[in-house]
Amino acid sequence: MKDTEGYVTADGRQIGGVLMEMRNITLKFGGVVAIKDISFDIREGEVRAIIGPNGAGKSSMLNIISGFYTPSEGEVWYKGEKRPPMKPYEVARQGVARTFQNIALFEGMTVLDNIMTGRLTHMSAGLVSQAMWWGKARDEEIANREKVEEVIDFLEIQSIRKTPVGRLPYGLKKRVELARALAAEPSILLLDEPMAGMNVEEKEDMSRFILDVNDEFGTTIALIEHDMGVVMDISDRVVVMDYGKKIGDGTPDEVRNNQDVIDAYLGVQH
Amino acid sequence: MAHLTEGVEGLRSIPALLGRNAKIHADSPAYREKEYGIWQSWTWSEAEREIEALALGLLKLGVNEGDFIAIIGRNRPYLYWSIVAAQMVGAVPVPLYQDASAEEMAYVLGHCGARFVIVADQEQVDKVIEVQEGLHQFEHMIYLDPRGLRKYDHSHLHQFSQVQDQGRAAREDFSAELERRQAGKNYDDICVMLYTSGTTGKPKGVVLSNRNIIETAKNSAEFDHLKTDDEVLAYLPMAWVGDFIFSIGQAYWTGFCVNCPESPETMMTDLREIAPSYYFAPPRVFETQLTSIMIRMEDASPLKKRLFHHFMSRARKVGPKILDGEPVGLLDRLHYKLGEALVFGPLKNTLGFSKVRVGYTAGEAIGPEIFDFYRALGINLKQLYGQTEASVFITQQPDGQVRSDTVGVPSPGVEIRIAENGEVFYRSPGVFVEYFKNADSTADTKDAEGWVATGDAGFIEESTGHLRIIDRAKDVGAMADGAMFAPKYVENKLKFYPNILEAVVMGAGRDRCCAFINIDLTAVGNWAERNNIAYASYQELAGHSRVLDMIQAHVEEVNASVAQDEMLSGCQVHRFLVLHKELDADDGELTRTRKVRRKIIGEKFGDLVEALYDGSDSIYTETEVTYEDGRKGKIKATLEIRDAKVMPVAPKAMAAE
Numbered sequence: 001m002k003d004t005e006g007y008v009t010a011d012g013r014q015i016g017g018v019l020m021e022m023r024n025i026t027l028k029f030g031g032v033v034a035i036k037d038i039s040f041d042i043r044e045g046e047v048r049a050i051i052g053p054n055g056a057g058k059s060s061m062l063n064i065i066s067g068f069y070t071p072s073e074g075e076v077w078y079k080g081e082k083r084p085p086m087k088p089y090e091v092a093r094q095g096v097a098r099t100f101q102n103i104a105l106f107e108g109m110t111v112l113d114n115i116m117t118g119r120l121t122h123m124s125a126g127l128v129s130q131a132m133w134w135g136k137a138r139d140e141e142i143a144n145r146e147k148v149e150e151v152i153d154f155l156e157i158q159s160i161r162k163t164p165v166g167r168l169p170y171g172l173k174k175r176v177e178l179a180r181a182l183a184a185e186p187s188i189l190l191l192d193e194p195m196a197g198m199n200v201e202e203k204e205d206m207s208r209f210i211l212d213v214n215d216e217f218g219t220t221i222a223l224i225e226h227d228m229g230v231v232m233d234i235s236d237r238v239v240v241m242d243y244g245k246k247i248g249d250g251t252p253d254e255v256r257n258n259q260d261v262i263d264a265y266l267g268v269q270h
Numbered sequence: 271m272a273h274l275t276e277g278v279e280g281l282r283s284i285p286a287l288l289g290r291n292a293k294i295h296a297d298s299p300a301y302r303e304k305e306y307g308i309w310q311s312w313t314w315s316e317a318e319r320e321i322e323a324l325a326l327g328l329l330k331l332g333v334n335e336g337d338f339i340a341i342i343g344r345n346r347p348y349l350y351w352s353i354v355a356a357q358m359v360g361a362v363p364v365p366l367y368q369d370a371s372a373e374e375m376a377y378v379l380g381h382c383g384a385r386f387v388i389v390a391d392q393e394q395v396d397k398v399i400e401v402q403e404g405l406h407q408f409e410h411m412i413y414l415d416p417r418g419l420r421k422y423d424h425s426h427l428h429q430f431s432q433v434q435d436q437g438r439a440a441r442e443d444f445s446a447e448l449e450r451r452q453a454g455k456n457y458d459d460i461c462v463m464l465y466t467s468g469t470t471g472k473p474k475g476v477v478l479s480n481r482n483i484i485e486t487a488k489n490s491a492e493f494d495h496l497k498t499d500d501e502v503l504a505y506l507p508m509a510w511v512g513d514f515i516f517s518i519g520q521a522y523w524t525g526f527c528v529n530c531p532e533s534p535e536t537m538m539t540d541l542r543e544i545a546p547s548y549y550f551a552p553p554r555v556f557e558t559q560l561t562s563i564m565i566r567m568e569d570a571s572p573l574k575k576r577l578f579h580h581f582m583s584r585a586r587k588v589g590p591k592i593l594d595g596e597p598v599g600l601l602d603r604l605h606y607k608l609g610e611a612l613v614f615g616p617l618k619n620t621l622g623f624s625k626v627r628v629g630y631t632a633g634e635a636i637g638p639e640i641f642d643f644y645r646a647l648g649i650n651l652k653q654l655y656g657q658t659e660a661s662v663f664i665t666q667q668p669d670g671q672v673r674s675d676t677v678g679v680p681s682p683g684v685e686i687r688i689a690e691n692g693e694v695f696y697r698s699p700g701v702f703v704e705y706f707k708n709a710d711s712t713a714d715t716k717d718a719e720g721w722v723a724t725g726d727a728g729f730i731e732e733s734t735g736h737l738r739i740i741d742r743a744k745d746v747g748a749m750a751d752g753a754m755f756a757p758k759y760v761e762n763k764l765k766f767y768p769n770i771l772e773a774v775v776m777g778a779g780r781d782r783c784c785a786f787i788n789i790d791l792t793a794v795g796n797w798a799e800r801n802n803i804a805y806a807s808y809q810e811l812a813g814h815s816r817v818l819d820m821i822q823a824h825v826e827e828v829n830a831s832v833a834q835d836e837m838l839s840g841c842q843v844h845r846f847l848v849l850h851k852e853l854d855a856d857d858g859e860l861t862r863t864r865k866v867r868r869k870i871i872g873e874k875f876g877d878l879v880e881a882l883y884d885g886s887d888s889i890y891t892e893t894e895v896t897y898e899d900g901r902k903g904k905i906k907a908t909l910e911i912r913d914a915k916v917m918p919v920a921p922k923a924m925a926a927e
Contacts, residue, residue: 011421012421013421145307146306149306149307149308150306152306152307153305153306154417156533158307158532158533158535158536159532159533159535159536159539161307208418212417212418215418215420215421216417216418216420
């Protein structure tokens, strides 16, 4: 597979060239090596999963992609360019949006206001204009609200538009977080354990939404997930990590039959 | 409104009424729908253009005169347009229940032989695709919401907006044909075909003509003085005859605006925003609403609580009288005015009932408590009695003659007759043409002179001329000792308690009555919370001994009240149990309109019925349940059976309701 070529998935979707590439990433915290020399790529339009047992370094990897951590060694390439060390908000402006494992919403604000914060990177009106809600700020807010309403419609959360997030059940909060990330119109959407703590029905709903987002907006999705069943169902390609190392990379079927992966998940007989 | 009534002769179809409205009400709103957080609206002339574009598109797709076009989805302007567009091209619209399972859908689609199906979204597309193998006449499907459908095979699948675009593009070629088909419209042509949910057996296709719908719409609109600037919220299933009469018949006749909610979950918010002036809801909706008001009042501050109870107790006495125009003392009037300012006004505003001028409820009996509550608030809530076969209206209550225990006087143009066995018969311009492809059933229901059997037993009150319904005629039976058995009469009394969602009383041919009870999770759950009763599931709550105590108290109160009725005092409930699952349409225990299917419940819970009658204290049971996605599962439970105190039958006591 060449960088620019892409491939066609089992269900007939055309996947594009490389959007983001991790080259020989190593991440150290003092003497602890969280990630050790990992390379993989994320292609345009695909659903890419990173899986692995607890402590494998999955979240650290996601934090590197989102700019929260700067790798100790190695390079991040994004849209064909090497990315210099950046702050998370700078990465966000480049079109990388994320959700968090432990939901990071503003509990006291309504669903609508929370999702509006996702549009922050698309606003440029100054403080005074915003405070007076006049001129540019007003036009901007109307345009942004329109975009947000599309997302609300897409994720079917119209009925909780004006509900404070703190009053929502867990599954819906997760959906609101996805909405906020989507509102940013990202090129890459990072999902940190989107199904953690959900029941079967909520997982099915979330899977459907993830696939619909990918299908409808063509958004590239990178996700971390514990639930193997879900990952294998919705991902195009999977990276498997264990103890900070990459032990497998490929389509769900390839990964499923990879002996190292089986050992990591089921344990090796001694 | 002289211009409305004069032209009846020329206005022989819904499309003809559309044409008239587009001329005389061109710029007043015809449809509104909340989408993307904003109410989008279409005027009558815009609606006409949309409908015409769709009709032309349908012609281009090859719709023939007399074809059946099924329409499946929630209330949306586009789907109402589909109905009218189908009529425009000479086809017959057949709205279906959107929550029907694929098999149920397959039956109806196969029975009417629909060549075209217009659906709302992917969910409905999937259902039709699932069953299309068995449908020989099915050819094309049109969908509204393209989401998730990108990858589907589009050889027989079309997007709604594209069909309209193609129709607009092909106007030259097809407008003559469209005019020809419209001109050929006869007053006795089919207007719509609606499938009845059917408490027994397969659904039947009720054929209603233009005459049925338009005459009924005209009569009922005049009865309640409906006006062009009235507002309705269309939220009840489109496949239901009531919605067809309100949102198509009366809307096109009077030219009022039909408002569609954003989604089923936002219905209550949308209701408040629209504040309809003409509103219909089944008793269940009013019940749920009252339950939630009461629950919220329990949680309110002491001052608010006292204000609410003080003014409500007075309003219950004088509110209905003021509404009916009866004389009320000046002091009471002033007191009521104060209550209106402090309590009723804000409450009605919250409920979305600020502007209700005409409100109706029907379908089931409504509890007197519930009915009086809304009347006390000053909401003109009335009852009507109707059927699909009658194009809804059989009887309805005129303003100022409203009571909770009758269903009103015959609607304009309707004649009523009570048969020997108590069954109610009617004859009217709204009487249906036939059951589609079912001459036997048609003959069983409608006689040569046009009298239709309702299947309900009732009588006409001599003093007032109002009709009172007792029960389904076939459910009215006899107990072992020959005493009259009317299960619904008792069930309704039970269901009037907010804690009881559903009740099934058995006793035909037996020596005494027993009952299954379903608790209302909202009401009982809130009660449990306030009383520190922990529970993990519906089943656990339903089996809790204190819940059983509470239900037992309700049953005993009902027994005391049933004992007062001379004719039905034998129907007191001797033993009961609280079911471990909610009765559900997905499991076939209720119809889609949530009516109890006695026979199926009797068979399915046969072991429980037996336990009720053999005197055992508890019973272990396993029940199969169907989940929303069609998978099946089993729930197991041991149910406690309780004995309820019964009253000695009062001899000679006159039936005091």
